[in-house]
Amino acid sequence: MLRSPGFTPHPMHIPDGFLSVLVSIAFWVVAAVLVGIALRKTNQVLGERQVPLMGVLAAAIFAGQMLNFSVTGGTSGHLLGAALATILLGPWPAVLVMTSVVSVQALLFQDGGILALGANLFNMAIVGVFVAYAVRTLLIGVLRKRSWGVFASGFLASWTSIFVASLACALQLALSGTSPANVAVPAMAGIHALIGVGEGLITVGALALVYAARKDLLTVGEAQPAGNTGVLIGGIALSLLLVLGSPLASSHPDGLEWVAEQKGFLEAARGVLYNIIPDYVMPGISDPRLATIVAGILGATVVFGLAYGIARAERRSAAQTGARG
Template sequence: MHVPDGFIDAPTSAATGLVAAGALAVSLRGARRELDERTAPLAGLVAAFIFAVQMLNFPVAAGTSGHLLGGALAAILVGPWTGVLCVSVVLLMQGILFADGGLTALGVNITDMAIVTTVVSYTVFRVLVRLLPRGRRSITAASFLAALVSVPAAAVVFTLIYAVGGTTDVSIGKVATAMIGVHVLIGIGEAVITALTVGAVVAVRPDLVHGARGLRQRLKLRVGGELVDAPAAQPVPVAARSRRTLWITGLVTSLVLAGFVSFYASASPDGLEKVAVDQGIAHTARKHASSDSPLAGYGVKDVADARLSGGLAGVIGVGGTVVAGSAVFWAVRRRRTADAEPSQAG
């Protein structure tokens, strides 16, 4: 759903840029409360994993494909504020290095793909977690439904943005019908990927999943015919080696997905691209400012072999995203520590 330059007029693009900038500023503050020494490294990995999985377009209908948006996955794993930053880092890397998503449309893309998906999915997730029985299966089920809802929600918001600042006279009703219809199908793929990933992490390290905090229930004992809370057990420290193992496993998985599996992804246009062609919007797209980038189009310039070119680009993208994301989250975590020291001293 990466919006290219030219689909949305300049005033609307500028307005969404202000919205995105404000949301990122708020998210930076919110992420300070979410990130700690355990989860800050995971956040950079989540950004890299989203980048990798976004390269894996999957078929959803005749001549149409979809890919992960990632807002739900990021919000549930590392928190909604940090989730907004994760997806935004991915969009920045894609726009600047790979000419994917217009630079003048960056505000539109962050608003739609990072903010809307994260806010909608996490709201749905929290409501479902309160309603469902406490347990790992409930976390996985809530992840599935939250991700499922987030994708058509993003399609609705894009349609609203296009209604305000679209550069063609296409019927908004037709755009809405086409966008929502195809993105409901894409949402199913998003939901499956999100649920499988969240379920896998919850199974091995539930303490690192933001959405699973407080999952453990207090043990009940029957005393004198009444149920009372058992004394709380002392927390068992988890070795740093376990976190490193999870991080390394996630990074290797991301590299394999982007560097090898991506070659077998669907070559069909994604939902927005297909709708744009069918509805007569595609011709308004302008040449990307980074179209001459050595990595434009997810390939390495001057590397003739398509498999090698795409694989190298994917590996570079994952590496660049994990470095950029980790730097951002390390800085946020460091700022939190610096803010805490004066208050402790006082």
């Protein structure tokens, strides 16, 4: 009943707990700035149509993530939609659509964390869109004469966007000290190299249908609109950075400084605390086992007490209504 539509949780939605606070906040800042730009840019182009168009299409991408096809042995391919949205709407509207999708998944369906939302937005709404846009724009330039150019570029744009976004995800986990880079990078990259094929195939199928019904929506070979040069450069830069940076990170799994920084902060805070509260003032806290037992008893007491109180209050009000009725 209470499921997010695309229940097979997409392995790219990072839940809370897996990213350090520092990494989370850094990506929140980056995501907020870029989403702000996307809001302004789409508003310039779409004006008063922005809200209904972006809102309904975000709902469509969200629902479209439920579409799947069986591959083999219970596994299935499905759609993330960043590349499809980019190809059909252009990069900035796609950023906005994916932002809405990923945010609603986190806020209403707990698919991806709240603190981790910045990082998830960065991976799916920004890297996913920028990389798809860069790959498609470059390929369409090369393949403009070929009739299958739309589809080949669509497939590669989808595959690359998934693949590169998964590298970003793996590096965030490595930066947080959650998953060593030499494990996280190959694992995420390997899984998403396959997931990306499913994404690419569905995107091509979707493009084929749109191409047959509304060719005007696929402006093949058209000169890239001026306002999107930044996205093109950003997409190329992100792709290069992540594709070249990941093997480097995997070969130096301990070289990621951010973990240490948060640790340093915590150590400093702890030092301050120990100065304020010498540990003999609170016996028990110095012994972690005893502290755990005390916390457990305290927690259980609070919860049971509360449950008992509520049950009593409810029984009393039920008895009252019973007496009255």
